Amino acid sequence: MTDSRGAFGRVARRPETGSFLGLIITYAFFALFGGQVFITAPGWSSWLNAAAEVGIVALPVGLLMIAGLLDISVGAVLPASSLTVAIISGHYDLPLPLGIAGGLAIGLAVGWINGLLVTRTTIPSLIITIGTMFGVMGLTLGLTILIAGSTGVFIVPDVVTKSIFGSAINNMFQVVIFWWAGFVAAVFFLLHLSPWGNWVFALGGDRDSARNAGIPTDRVTIQLYMLSGFAAAFVGVTQVITFGSAQVAAGSSFIFNSIMCVVIGGVLLTGGAGSVVGIVLGTITFAIVNQGIFFTRLDPNIGSIIIGALLLIAVLTNDGFRKLALSASTKKA
Amino acid sequence: MSATKSTPILAMRGVNKSFGPHDVLHDINLEVRAGEVLCLLGDNGAGKSTVIRLLSGVHRPTSGTIELDGKPVGFDNPRAASDLGIATVHQFGGTFPLMTIGRSFFVGAEPTRRWGPFKVFDRKKANAIAVKAVRDFGITRIDDGDRLVGGLSGGERQSLAIARAVHFGARVLILDEPTAALGVKQASHVLRIVNEAKRRGLAVIFITHQVTHAMAVGDHFAVLIRGAVAADFRKGQKTREEITDLMAGGEAMAELEAMIEGYAASQDGHAPQVA
Numbered sequence: 050m051t052d053s054r055g056a057f058g059r060v061a062r063r064p065e066t067g068s069f070l071g072l073i074i075t076y077a078f079f080a081l082f083g084g085q086v087f088i089t090a091p092g093w094s095s096w097l098n099a100a101a102e103v104g105i106v107a108l109p110v111g112l113l114m115i116a117g118l119l120d121i122s123v124g125a126v127l128p129a130s131s132l133t134v135a136i137i138s139g140h141y142d143l144p145l146p147l148g149i150a151g152g153l154a155i156g157l158a159v160g161w162i163n164g165l166l167v168t169r170t171t172i173p174s175l176i177i178t179i180g181t182m183f184g185v186m187g188l189t190l191g192l193t194i195l196i197a198g199s200t201g202v203f204i205v206p207d208v209v210t211k212s213i214f215g216s217a218i219n220n221m222f223q224v225v226i227f228w229w230a231g232f233v234a235a236v237f238f239l240l241h242l243s244p245w246g247n248w249v250f251a252l253g254g255d256r257d258s259a260r261n262a263g264i265p266t267d268r269v270t271i272q273l274y275m276l277s278g279f280a281a282a283f284v285g286v287t288q289v290i291t292f293g294s295a296q297v298a299a300g301s302s303f304i305f306n307s308i309m310c311v312v313i314g315g316v317l318l319t320g321g322a323g324s325v326v327g328i329v330l331g332t333i334t335f336a337i338v339n340q341g342i343f344f345t346r347l348d349p350n351i352g353s354i355i356i357g358a359l360l361l362i363a364v365l366t367n368d369g370f371r372k373l374a375l376s377a378s379t380k381k382a
Numbered sequence: 383m384s385a386t387k388s389t390p391i392l393a394m395r396g397v398n399k400s401f402g403p404h405d406v407l408h409d410i411n412l413e414v415r416a417g418e419v420l421c422l423l424g425d426n427g428a429g430k431s432t433v434i435r436l437l438s439g440v441h442r443p444t445s446g447t448i449e450l451d452g453k454p455v456g457f458d459n460p461r462a463a464s465d466l467g468i469a470t471v472h473q474f475g476g477t478f479p480l481m482t483i484g485r486s487f488f489v490g491a492e493p494t495r496r497w498g499p500f501k502v503f504d505r506k507k508a509n510a511i512a513v514k515a516v517r518d519f520g521i522t523r524i525d526d527g528d529r530l531v532g533g534l535s536g537g538e539r540q541s542l543a544i545a546r547a548v549h550f551g552a553r554v555l556i557l558d559e560p561t562a563a564l565g566v567k568q569a570s571h572v573l574r575i576v577n578e579a580k581r582r583g584l585a586v587i588f589i590t591h592q593v594t595h596a597m598a599v600g601d602h603f604a605v606l607i608r609g610a611v612a613a614d615f616r617k618g619q620k621t622r623e624e625i626t627d628l629m630a631g632g633e634a635m636a637e638l639e640a641m642i643e644g645y646a647a648s649q650d651g652h653a654p655q656v657a
Contacts, residue, residue: 255478259490
């Protein structure tokens with residue numbers, strides 16, 4: 050049924066194709082201007098480490114965006130989780146697994162609250178998660194000062210935990226890269242292979258129709274927010290174990306960075322379309338620009354300009370690819 | 383067979399509906415039998431949408447009853463109505479434009495297969511069933527379940543939605559203005575599918591304000607004016623002009639139409655200018 054032209058058309062119509070081309074061009078640019086170091090192990094490790102951290106958060110944020118929702122609160126969950134681990138296992142010196150469980154539980158709890166508020170009210174998810182972001186940020190700051198007396202808390206992780214969450218191979222490639230790979234596999238399964246993934250797409254396509262088709266839309270929404278809360282908290286855990294300290298101010302860069310990775314990866318801002326492969330490609334592209342700029346002799350501020358331009362191009366091409374996807378199939382004889 | 387002939391599948395008996403102080407429907411009596419198309423005609427704001435919402439479980443009647451197979455029923459939500467075999471297809475098909483045909487066909491009822499310890503969405507099976515279901519309705523242009531729904535024409539999307547409803551066991555099809563946004567050729571596709579659904583023994587409630595479309599498929603007609611059934615008649619009992627006049631509230635709409643057409647013919651197809 051599929052001739053070669055059809056196969057080509059199918060590849061060209063895939064939304065990831067644009068993201069992949071963007072990645073190739075971006076990498077070629079920095080390989081050219083970044084010097085020898087960029088294309089060898091230190092260069093790769095620098096952007097892979099950055100990609101892994103933001104990538105773990107970008108995956109569930111991407112799922113939410115496919116379902117037509119946003120999550121800004123990840124930027125506050127991340128330091129809240131770090132500090133929870135540091136306070137439980139550093140300040141109070143309780144076992145580290147308990148601290149990690151506490152940190153992850155904070156993420157799940159904030160996600161649950163987000164999901165509950167989004168499903169029980171008609172307030173846009175952007176506003177709700179901005180609200181919970183400030184709430185969590187304020188609570189984190191207040192409680193940390195109340196308990197620990199300062200805005201930074203220290204922790205000395207044991208060797209085993211350190212190697213699981215915070216070690217680096219050759220002092221370059223952080224173990225979080227493997228965790229990212231695990232998250233990619235899990236989220237790929239959830240979105241593209243399990244029936245649940247079909248519900249996420251339907252939710253972003255038309256919430257009312259999805260509900261009428263028998264999808265438990267509220268439950269799926271709460272699950273999605275709990276997933277993003279968990280992922281942000283997980284990155285918080287790896288950070289506190291890697292650096293041995295937790296800061297209240299950490300994490301706000303993750304808000305926009307995660308959304309940018311997702312959009313550069315071809316997920317539609319309006320929801321209903323997107324893929325895990327695209328999100329991964331977008332994350333890598335973002336990380337290459339973010340880190341690659343330091344390998345060039347260019348002003349680091351130019352990196353921000355490139356990311357801004359990439360974002361605009363991505364939104365335009367996403368729209369273009371969607372139009373192509375919708376029109377190409379009607380022309381079929 | 384005689385039982386189904388005498389008992390309507392779905393009926394409204396003396397139904398009233400008001401939203402707060404606003405009475406929207408007064409004493410509505412309608413019935414539809416298996417293998418029959420009931421056309422619900424009416425101008426904008428006549429209460430057609432409210433009738434649909436009552437029958438599809440979005441709203442509940444203020445008073446009066448809805449009967450299914452002669453027994454009173456109450457639908458708590460649209461899901462309850464569709465579980466009892468009442469399927470509503472909206473103007474734009476109510477489907478997901480950016481999903482594939484196979485995936486959107488099975489939204490909420492995904493077929494799965496085992497993959498190691500996991501249960502995964504069975505894409506091949508979903509595509510095959512979806513494509514077959516819609517082809518059985520005569521839409522042979524659809525042959526690939528991986529195509530996006532949004533790439534289909536308006537008529538094909540309607541057909542897909544109808545085929546989906548039938549596949550999932552619908553006995554009553556409520557079609558909400560299925561031809562309103564379509565061109566002549568696309569509309570005729572949809573009308574053919576309505577006839578096919580009727581031939582398969584489904585009861586169809588066809589909501590429209592296009593009298594020609596209604597007359598092409600209808601067995602039984604009801605005209606709604608300001609929330610009440612103004613006329614209830616069977617095929618062949620009234621002419622197109624009479625029905626159009628009824629819908630416009632008794633004004634001589636047909637005459638006006640004829641005048642405009644006459645004017646347009648004499649002015650190279652230009653409609654008269656509105657002062």
